[in-house]
Amino acid sequence: MMKRTLLFMAITLLLIITGCQQQQSTSTLIYGSGDYTRINPAMDEHGEINALLFDGLTDHDGDNHVIPRLATDWDVSDEGRTYTFHLKDGVTWHDGEPFTAEDVKFTIEAIMNPQNGSENAPNFEDITAIDVVDDLTVVFHLKEANVTFLDYMTMAVLPKHLLEGEDFQEADFFKAPIGTGPYKLKAWDVGQAITLEKNPDYFDKVASIDTIVFKIITDDEVKALQLQSGELDLAQVTPKDAATFEKSGDYVVNDMTTSDYRGILYNFANPYWIENRDLIPAINYAVNRDDVLNTVLLGRGDVAYSPIQRNVYNYEGVEHYAFNPNKAETLFEQLGCRKDSEGYWTRGGKRIGFTINATPGDHVRMDMAQLVAQQLQQAGLDVKAYVPSEGIDWSNQEACIIGWGSPFDADDHTYKVFGTDKGANYSGYSNAKVDAYLLAGRQTADDSARREAYKNFQIEFAKDPAYTFFCYIDAIYVSNPKLHGIDPDTVLGHHGVGIFWNVCDWTLEP
Incomplete structure (x- = not known):
């Protein structure tokens, strides 16, 4: 009887340990990325990593409709020249500081400042004034109606408390960025890899994949080789390389129509x-x-x-x-x-x-x-x-x-x-x-x-x-078959950039 009891206890303990190990197991996605000299969404439009680290007041859904993100909703005046945004309460930056309307005003004014030389400045040139009503309300006044304004408010918002008084072209912040997004920067090995870890305090759906590594590979042929060797889980490839992966049948090949x-x-x-x-x-x-x-x-x-x-x-x-x-x-x-x-x-x-x-x-x-x-x-x-x-x-x-x-x-x-x-x-x-x-x-x-x-x-x-x-x-993405959740019909971005738009829905089997 004693032996059976001890055996039962041993099995139970083993199951508990195994269960804890499974709960503690982490998932890491390795993505074949181009190189970055900085991560600066205010100055530079292109950068697929931006969507993981930052949020805008608005966003686009899978049908390419404008939806709320950092804003809960907004009001537009009859003449289309005044936009009032109501912001989500309780949102924090990755360093724990609260996100407020002051951050919104600061970011857009920095983009509009001609001394900063932002390629995004024309998107906001109609703005004549930005009023902060309170921490959760910001009002934009436009000199002329601009029907694209809600689209452009997808612009990533940056933290005023870390960038005020800094040079928007040279600040160290853009090599160690802090946002409100579903992922936060963990490490940056220049020229080699940028490692992100999921943000457990994200105000929206928390990501399933724990870590995403942007492995820097600037040559298309090398990306294809590393996909074949299993060093990468996901990468955009050329049409010629895509044909090779399709023949093998061991990969998922997403051939996506773009506006690129x-x-x-x-x-x-x-x-x-x-x-x-x-x-x-x-x-x-x-x-x-x-x-x-x-x-x-x-x-x-x-x-x-x-x-x-x-x-x-x-x-x-x-x-x-x-x-x-x-x-x-x-x-x-x-x-x-x-x-x-x-x-x-x-x-x-x-x-x-x-x-x-x-x-x-x-x-x-x-x-x-x-x-x-x-x-x-x-x-x-x-x-x-x-x-x-x-x-x-x-x-x-x-x-x-x-x-x-x-x-x-x-x-x-x-x-x-x-x-x-x-x-x-x-x-x-x-x-x-x-x-x-x-x-x-x-x-x-x-x-x-x-x-x-x-x-x-x-x-x-x-x-x-x-x-x-x-x-x-076409934007052709080849992925590990254990990666699930990529929308094969939607790339919400430029140059194929935008595949990460629903990254919080992705899962990666062990």
Whole structure:
């Protein structure tokens, strides 16, 4: 009897210990990430890590509708020029300090401050004043109605008590950020990994995955190899690598439609394009986009002709610049260009030609630059592809492979990207008619008026193009089959960034 009792007690103790070990087991997701020099959502738009560390007053749900986040709700005046936000009570920063309306006012004013040089500043340029009524109420006053305002209030809010008086470009805070988000920074091994741990005090649903490691891998091929070796649980891959993973059947391949396009950005501050900007329509006809889509992307995407092609305000009747070598040749001749003895187009006795830069490590952009350079060579243009080891020199380059595109309002990635002297206008593009149409598009809530404004924008923009568009690309994420919860139909962000939008719903099997 004694032996049975002792055996029963031993088994019970073993079960208790095992149960405790299971309860104490932790889950760690390893994600193949690009590199970060800082984490600064106020100054830099792109950074998928932002959504894990920070929150905005608003957010987007899986249907791309604006929903509350740090705000519980809001009121909008009849004329659309006053927005009153009521904030959630009891929200704390990762250091335990309370989140208040002062943090909201501080963040948006920092973005608006021209001395800070934020590329996001155009999103908030209509604001004339921000009033803090109390800790949980903040009021924005606008000089003109801006129907995109709630979309832009998804902007991450930053802590005033840690950043007041700091340089928003150089502050140490942006290498050790503190937010209100579902994850908080645990460690940053520069150039190697950024480790996040879940925030147990998060005001919304607490994440299931305990730790997420952003493993820094700047080369697409290396990401694919580390997925295959099991060193990564999740990474975005190129179409060519995706085909390999699909064949193996040992991975989950999520092929997601995006609003993310690629094309050639021309640097209009460069003397070459100051003189030759009028050649761009002819160049556009000389690019075979179907060839780019099928050769580089293996058909995973769509031919591009407009920056809002995948928006409700797309105008299908705009000039598509379909591949037409004869039309390209006619336009070159009409502009006074002549071919030399070797078949290259010349203007004023000089060959027409330029260099297309591509981001190192981004094999899709590198392949696009190489292929399009070859196409333009065949069309008689002295064009070269180049991958600068030091990265893109925005000020001095002639051209580069650009990536933009937004799944949100049509104002996003148009007004600040193509508007004269706006924060994200890296091409230096300027067109007074484009400016007027984009301004009209953001200042009216009337759908027919907005549709007319964006139709006119697209028509004028096609006449005087800033870019040569190639393709809209799919975002292809390969994951460990033990990772669950990724929405295969929704990427709420730019450049494929945005897969973490519902990270608190993810689980990772041991």
